[in-house]
Structure formats: C-alpha cells, structure tokens
Amino acid sequence: MTDTASDWRPSDIELGRRRFRKKQTLRSVLIAALSTIVLAVALWAGIVNTPGWAVVQQSFFDPQTFVEAWPRVAAGFLLNLEVLGVAAVGVAIVGTLVATVRTLRGPVFFPLRALATAYTDLFRGLPLIIVLYLVGFGIPGLQFTSGRVPAQVWGTLALILTYGAYVGEVLRAGIEAVHPSQMLAARALGLSRGRALRIVVLPQAIRKVSPALMNDFISMQKDVGLISVLGAIDAVRAAQIQTAEAFNFTPYVLAGLLFVVLAIPLIRLTDWYAARLRRREQTGAVL
Amino acid sequence: MAGPPVLRAEGLRKSFGDRTVLAGVDLEVDRGDVVALIGPSGSGKSTLLRCLNLLEQPDDGRIWLGDEDITDPRADADRIRARFGVVFQQFNLFPHRTVLDNVTLAMRVIRRLPRAQAEEEGLALLDRIGLAGRAHEHPDRLSGGQQQRTAIVRAIAAKPEVLLLDEITSALDPELVGEVLELVRELAATTTIVMATHELTFARDVATQVLFLDGGRIVERGTPDEVLVSPRELRTQEFLRRFRRG
Numbered sequence: 001m002t003d004t005a006s007d008w009r010p011s012d013i014e015l016g017r018r019r020f021r022k023k024q025t026l027r028s029v030l031i032a033a034l035s036t037i038v039l040a041v042a043l044w045a046g047i048v049n050t051p052g053w054a055v056v057q058q059s060f061f062d063p064q065t066f067v068e069a070w071p072r073v074a075a076g077f078l079l080n081l082e083v084l085g086v087a088a089v090g091v092a093i094v095g096t097l098v099a100t101v102r103t104l105r106g107p108v109f110f111p112l113r114a115l116a117t118a119y120t121d122l123f124r125g126l127p128l129i130i131v132l133y134l135v136g137f138g139i140p141g142l143q144f145t146s147g148r149v150p151a152q153v154w155g156t157l158a159l160i161l162t163y164g165a166y167v168g169e170v171l172r173a174g175i176e177a178v179h180p181s182q183m184l185a186a187r188a189l190g191l192s193r194g195r196a197l198r199i200v201v202l203p204q205a206i207r208k209v210s211p212a213l214m215n216d217f218i219s220m221q222k223d224v225g226l227i228s229v230l231g232a233i234d235a236v237r238a239a240q241i242q243t244a245e246a247f248n249f250t251p252y253v254l255a256g257l258l259f260v261v262l263a264i265p266l267i268r269l270t271d272w273y274a275a276r277l278r279r280r281e282q283t284g285a286v287l
Numbered sequence: 288m289a290g291p292p293v294l295r296a297e298g299l300r301k302s303f304g305d306r307t308v309l310a311g312v313d314l315e316v317d318r319g320d321v322v323a324l325i326g327p328s329g330s331g332k333s334t335l336l337r338c339l340n341l342l343e344q345p346d347d348g349r350i351w352l353g354d355e356d357i358t359d360p361r362a363d364a365d366r367i368r369a370r371f372g373v374v375f376q377q378f379n380l381f382p383h384r385t386v387l388d389n390v391t392l393a394m395r396v397i398r399r400l401p402r403a404q405a406e407e408e409g410l411a412l413l414d415r416i417g418l419a420g421r422a423h424e425h426p427d428r429l430s431g432g433q434q435q436r437t438a439i440v441r442a443i444a445a446k447p448e449v450l451l452l453d454e455i456t457s458a459l460d461p462e463l464v465g466e467v468l469e470l471v472r473e474l475a476a477t478t479t480i481v482m483a484t485h486e487l488t489f490a491r492d493v494a495t496q497v498l499f500l501d502g503g504r505i506v507e508r509g510t511p512d513e514v515l516v517s518p519r520e521l522r523t524q525e526f527l528r529r530f531r532r533g
Binding site for chain 2: 017
C-alpha cells in the first residue's frame with residue numbers, strides 16, 4: 001500500500017485547491033494581524049491620552065525603581081519557587097490519597113471516606129487567605145514546636161491543604177470517568193483492587209484530567225504569592241517593602257511580571273497537551 | 288435510471304501519515320442505486336465513505352454531488368454534509384438527548400422546521416420502526432438494534448440525497464442484525480445508498496452495484512452476481528473464499 005505513496009504526484013486540480021487554501025489561510029492571518037494591531041493601537045492611544053497617564057506612568061512604570069527593586073524582588077521570587085515546588089509534591093500526594101480513599105467501597109472504609117469527604121468540603125469552601133491565617137497564626141499558637149518555624153512553612157502547608165482538596169476532587173472525577181470495564185479487566189487478570197487502581201485506572205484517570213490538573217497547578221503558582229500575608233519575604237512582600245521605601249508602585253508591577261513569565265510556558269504547555277490529547281482521541285477510528 | 292449520477296468520485300486519494308488508505312478511487316452512483324462496498328478490514332471502505340461527505344478531506348481527486356464539485360475549497364462543507372445522511376458502526380446517538388430529539392435535531396436545525404412539525408414527522412418515522420412508544424426515553428434504554436434503527440431514522444429525517452452506511456451491523460449482537468438489515472432493505476427501494484458492509488448475502492439481495500476494495504483501490508466492480516458469485520479477479524475470489532470459510 002505504501003509503495004504507491006512515493007510515486008504519486010498531486011494533480012493540477014489538487015495543486016490548485018492547495019494554492020486556494022493557502023491563500024485563504026494567508027488572508028485570515030493577515031486579517032487577524034491587522035485587527036490585532038488596530039485594537040492594540042486603539043487601546044494604547046486610549047490609555048496614553050487619559051489625563052492621569054503621566055502620573056500613573058511615573059508611579060507604576062518607573063525604570064529606575066524597577067532596576068533598584070530587582071535584586072530584592074527576584075530573591076523573594078526564589079522563595080515563591082521553592083514553596084511552589086514543595087507544595088506541588090505535597091498536593092500530588094494528598095490529592096491522590098484523598099481521591100483513592102473517596103473511591104473505596106465497603107462499609108469498613110466509611111470513617112475514612114467520611115473524613116476525606118469532610119476534608120474536601122471544608123477546604124474547597126474556605127477561602128485560601130483564611131486557611132493561611134488559621135494555619136499560619138493558629139498552629140504556631142499551639143506552641144508544640146520548639147523555636148520559631150519560618151512563615152513560609154505554614155504557608156506551604158496551607159497551600160497543600162487547600163489545593164489537595166481541589167486536586168483530590170479532580171482526580172476522583174478522573175477515576176470515575178475511566179470506564180468500569182477497565183477495572184473489571186484488571187481484576188480479571190488477578191490484580192488486587194489497589195494494584196488495579198495504581199497500574200490500570202490511575203494512569204488513564206490522570207491522562208483524562210491532566211488539563212484540569214495543570215489548570216490547578218497554574219492557579220496555585222500565583223496563589224503562592226499569598227504567603228506574603230504571613231510575613232514570609234517572598235516576591236510580593238519584597239515588592240511591598242520596596243514600594244514603601246521608594247513611594248512608587250513599580251516593584252509590584254515587577255513582581256506581577258515575574259509571576260506571568262513563570263505562568264506563560266506552563267499555560268502554553270497545557271494548551272499543547274490538551275490539543276494532543278484531543279487529536280489522539282479523534283484518530284481512534286479513521287479506517 | 289435516467290439523469291446524471293447523484294454522486295460521482297474521480298481519482299480519490301487519502302493518506303494518513305505515510306499510510307496510503309485510498310490510492311485513486313472512482314465511483315458513480317445513480318439515483319436509487321444501492322452501492323455495496325466490500326473488502327477486507329483496512330481496505331479503505333470507511334475512509335472512502337468519510338471522504339465522500341467531506342468528513343475527511345481527500346488528498347487528491349474530485350467528488351461531485353449532483354453537478355456541484357464538492358471538493359472545491361469554496362464549497363460550504365457543512366451545507367454539503369447536510370445533504371448526506373450517515374449511519375456509523377457505533378450508532379453515535381447523542382446520549383444526552385431523547386430518542387425523539389435525536390431524530391428531530393437535524394429537521395429543526397438544518398431544515399428549520401418548527402418544533403411541533405418536526406416532532407410530528409419524527410414520531411411518524413419512529414412509528415415506522417415501532418419505536419414511537421420509546422420516543423421520550425434516552426438512547427441508553429434501547430437495545431443495540433433499536434439504537435441503530437433510531438440512528439438510521441435520524442439520518443433520513445434530514446431528507447438526504449445520499450445515505451452512507453458504515454458497517455452498521457458490525458457492532459450488533461447477531462440476533463439484532465436482522466431487524467436493522469430489514470429497515471435498510473425497506474429504505475433501499477426509495478433511497479440512494481452507499482454502504483460499507485460485511486453482510487455479503489444482504490449485499491447480494493439489495494445492492495445494484497458491488498465494489499470490491501483492496502489496498503485502497505477498487506479491484507472489481509459490477510452487479511452483485513458478477514462480483515459475489517462469479518468474480519473475475521483473483522483477489523476477489525480469495526477474499527470471498529476466506530470470508531465464506533470463516
């Protein structure tokens with residue numbers, strides 16, 4: 001079958017169609033580019049011509065303050081990255097645990113199941129900032145630790161608690177979306193429930209919900225900035241200090257930019273991954 | 288029958304990656320024809336059907352529906368697809384809609400009939416296949432055969448010029464095949480049909496043309512008797528022999 005592919009040359013009609021489609025594509029791209037430019041210019045002109053623009057520009061986009069704030073804010077941002085890394089691992093563990101417990105059947109597991117349900121209900125309902133306050137100021141108040149535990153540790157814990165609840169629910173949805181016949185087939189091979197879940201069901205579940213998981217990850221990545229309310233010197237807190245020193249808001253813009261720069265590659269990766277999944281699902285039955 | 292062909296294809300080619308699935312296929316379907324596409328798995332039957340109604344974009348060749356070249360990139364593919372009816376192997380009924388909604392969807396959206404009229408027509412169609420009483424249930428409550436007959440009715444509800452059937456009995460339990468084929472047999476009297484099928488006996492009874500595909504080409508074509516009873520080509524003979532033995 002493949003031998004005919006090599007010596008086939010497209011007919012003139014096909015070449016004509018390709019030329020036409022290419023022209024159409026080019027036209028769409030040009031129109032898109034043009035309308036983007038027009039919109040951007042209109043927006044820019046609109047903002048620049050507002051009466052207060054000069055003042056805003058000076059207090060939010062001051063190059064000198066930007067440069068001066070950079071070392072401190074960047075150092076703070078490293079703390080954000082650290083917290084993010086630890087929290088991501090913690091969330092993965094807590095989320096998987098909760099999802100697994102919530103799918104356990106049988107009356108023996110009722111207390112565990114109830115606990116997991118109560119946990120997800122509570123922490124999906126509580127605003128993150130309140131969890132931060134409760135964990136960050138409440139737990140140290142118990143005074144069971146000797147010495148001072150840094151604020152970022154409590155911040156990380158609060159993030160794990162909140163996002164673990166979300167991710168647990170997402171994973172549970174994924175597990176339930178894997179067709180029951182997969183579990184049956186795995187059990188029929190003699191795998192225990194736990195191993196069937198781990199080897200057969202969970203990998204498929206994670207694949208199904210990976211766009212949602214990545215979404216949660218991106219969301220957590222910027223919520224990491226909230227640990228500043230506990231006094232941890234992260235990028236946001238550093239920017240706050242710099243702002244107070246310079247009487248200028250530019251450090252906040254700098255911190256915001258750092259978070260955006262961190263998020264963009266991940267957002268693109270998520271889009272790419274979702275598109276790939278979609279393609280793979282659609283090519284299942286071409287023949 | 289007189290008049291120009293309803294559907295005509297010339298030199299159709301389609302590859303997926305470096306795998307050539309259609310290597311130049313010609314086809315001519317007259318009004319009222321029932322064309323049976325037979326051939327081994329992977330011979331390109333389904334791909335051919337999908338190319339015909341532009342669910343897949345052919346790599347080369349032309350297709351005319353009536354006298355319109357539907358491979359012209361200026362053609363409105365959605366409008367053209369509405370002129371075909373398609374029934375898939377896996378039914379593909381919409382699980383979130385009732386049986387009646389499945390049947391009336393195209394009537395309301397494509398033919399723009401008011402709901403009351405569409406439902407009246409839909410119920411009449413369902414009555415014809417004995418499912419009017421199940422109209423307000425969801426498809427998962429029906430047997431495979433009932434689902435597939437609903438899918439057929441959904442396809443003809445839009446009054447297509449050509450009905451494409453893609454191995455519509457392959458996913459059914461053997462005892463449910465009969466009722467589906469019976470419905471197709473009824474439709475065959477009044478409808479132009481192109482069907483990919485493994486039901487050779489049925490093809491012999493109903494088809495006006497049989498095309499044997501192998502390796503992306505039409506190896507042999509003719510009346511059912513010519514192709515299925517006394518084939519000239521060695522590959523057709525081999526296929527039929529293997530098929531009958533299995």
